[in-house]
Amino acid sequence: MKTHSGLAEVGVLCGAFVLLWFAPVIADDYALQIAFRVLIYLSLAESWNLLAGSAGLVSLGTSCFVGLGAYVAFGLLNSLDMPLPLVLVCCALAGGALAALVSPALFRLRGLYFTVGTLALAELLRLTMVNVSAFGGASGIFLRQDPPPLPELFHYALVVALIASLSITACARTRVSVILRAVRDDEDAAAQMGVRPYRVKLGAFVLASALCAIAGGVQATKLGAIEPYGMFGLQWSIDVLAMVIIGGVGLRLGPLVGALLVVALGEALADYPEAHIAIAGVILIVLIRFAPRGVVGVVASLSSMMRRRAPA
């Protein structure tokens, strides 16, 4: 049962969605492209946050499901000419199916081992795609049709981000959040209280993976050409982790702020092509060190400090 603030949150999300839907009317291409990137990253970051912030599973396997979604999307678009919304539903199903498939093995691992396990899974999938020429091997595959125009792709990304955000709200604002946190904080104790940790983790993992797969499908459709290094590459997993850490792990606004900042930082540093990677690394280190709860955490503590100083 949703609380009042939960309903308010749903309202804010839906309101933002409706407003942003009409963005292509007034926004220029650059703004839409930036927004697209932020929305895709947001979806990935929200799903990561669901796993880690709530269920305690630190995953480095985002790239696994992004890549899966990408290849499934191209496979369906190229061979069956399905309409894109249906294709994306299939991507979600594929992502969820893969997650369910590997869960028995993956969930035997706790903490650190789980993280390492997701990393290995992502690499395994990438190596398989590179070696098996049926899926294009290292050359990859091309989308036969022209991708939809930018406003349409923006709408798709917006829908994906909405679904991701609503899912998190549903989990965070209902009884589910308590269960997730119980599993995160002490799995064995939760089990003794009647919670079934395996099912909870499975549910979170399946949902998160489905979201990643849809995001991967949309991204791939926009690119028009995919190959294993780009779609299964570890940069997806690492970028998402960076975003959530910068924004604030487990905090509701963490993924949004993180996604915005990472994209903005990328654009700002683009003028320094030779050193931008090192600069980004330094910024990341500084942020991690001095903003333990991310930027959202910093703002939260600043605003609570200000409130304490305000007259009673």
Add this chain to the structure above:
Amino acid sequence: MPEIGIVLSTVVSGVLLGGMLALTALGLSIVLGVMRLVNLAHGDFLVVGAYAGFFFLKFTGVDPLVGLPVIALLLAALAVPLYHFLLAPLSTRGPEAQMMTMFAVSIILENVFVLAFSADTRTIERDYATLPLTFGSMTVPLIYVIGFSIAVALILMVHWLISRSGFGRDLRASSADAQAAEMLGVDVKRVQMLSFALGAACAGVGGTLIGAAFQFGPSSGGAYLLNSLAIVVLGGLGNVLGTLAGGLALGFLQSIGGLVLGDGYRDLVGMALFLLVLAFRPDGFLARARS
């Protein structure tokens, strides 16, 4: 079925190579065991070692194998301030903080490599690096034998250090239960710092060997990180001899995979094996079954 000479050569080379890879993984194992940290910059420490060996040879003319102690000290000297300023302040936070900090270090290192040394692929040129050793129908690269010997010697030394010395006792206590160790008077922070330095030193030495046997460039680190992870899991976190056994096992299985499926599938075999072990024996093949 390839002839017996090829099979022998490939399998023996694989096992020898596995020994070398075990050394490259040793550093990661120690750090994982003591600090519960997946050091995402581990591969780049290897590359630092490779560049160090390369420039050691270039500027002194002395064989980098002779200079290995210097390279080890260099890496340790690099690691100590990294631990003190970047990792120690984060030790009370969740695993992501330290992991992402090391990732940031990794990308900074890679950028610095490109800026300082250019993106050119390098290799440490020594005659022994390209000489074959032939026993009947079997041929193995001489550098693998050299590398294997150095790796095993170093691994045994580290094993002795950890199982017999006072530092080693503190290290084992800190890995088993840091809080309990702290209460018993162990300076856990100092142990972690020294372990991190030891891990980096091992990585550096391994990197020099890799640089002599193969080639390296600014972005070579990533591939070795994953291989090392596989070996560490096979052998058990923090288990030094286990890392050696894991390396040998991985080298053996990868060479079989290469023979049967093709060299391109070596890494695939490694990852598949890695996942299997993780799924069924996450404490490593050699860990005693949990009671």
Add this chain to the structure above:
Amino acid sequence: MRNYKVRLKVGAAVTVASIALGLGGARADEIVIGASIPLSGPLAGFGSFEQWGYKRAVDEVNKAGGISIGGTKQMVKLIIRDDKTDPNATASNTESLISRDKVVAMLGSCTPALVNAGALVAERAKKPIVTACDPLEIFKSVRKWNYAWDLFFSVPELAAAQFKALTDLGVQTNKKVAIWHDNGPDGQAVGGAIWPALAKEFGYEVVQNAEFPVDNTQFTSIIAEAKSKGADVVLGDAITPQAIAIRKQMAAAGYTPKVLNIEKGAEPVQFAEALGKLSDGIMVGGYWDPSFPYPGAADLAKAFESETKLTSSQHIADSYAAAQILLDAIAVAGSTDPEKINAAIAKTDKTYVVGPVKFDAEHTSKLPIVSLQWQSGKTVIVWPKASATGHFLFPMP
């Protein structure tokens, strides 16, 4: 209370974001062109060559006063972005260059995956993009291009050059050939399809055809098999780190065929520098060499090495030429209208440092292949005989 906090945080983030995104942009009296190239990641080497070639062409034009647009001379501004060897980044960089920096045309990245990603964006945005570093057949196989132009070598010609060279040079071998190729698009085309077919045509027996991933590090089984089958000729197709690894591991395995050819990887100077004496005798197909009789060829490599203190490669030439082609087209069009520039590129017919360039109906311009051989740290053209600059070293030392 809660809503206020939410609004404050979101507002702060959006503000920061907007400030960051508002940076950039060029002046109105400049001709802005863009390039997204790999300056970090595994292909960082290619990026450094491209960066130099592109910049040099732009600097030369600016030093001469710029390009005349509608009567006034305007300077050219080249904006370079690093795509980190990630096609997703190439695509988003190209988008930003077009929509934020308002470039009128683009210069391409390197290797098919990255070039495709950028070219597809430019094509959709109807901005001309001139690229090199993408084998012609692979470029053509993506789609029918309207705005993308490629100058590079033709894959079948590269593959055939090796066989023709061996025949013309009259080398005596046991006609057993081992083919080792990576599984990238050109590796598969050359090693997987064309070489086996040509081998039959030229009377060779293919005793082994091995494929490996582009970033493979271990070649022991492949080498062992070729050695046991006694192949006198080894034809390889791999990028430089792998090419170096292959040669080293061959030596360490005690396998020295009479002829060793490694396409792509054996071309740059860093290959010979890394291997020293081991590089002697290795052949590679090249589309440019400083000894070519074209304007500026001899000085280009020298200028590169003295300016950057890096080892050079033929990639400095095609990127330099690609940029010149684009700049010449802008000058001919006398306008920054992308359609006019595109039409002018189509009419290109001039000799550049890589040779004569003229685009065909499929937007490609072929750079002919010569066969090079490393001798004492320098490349010698050994085929075609008419362009040879030295004797052919045979067998491999």
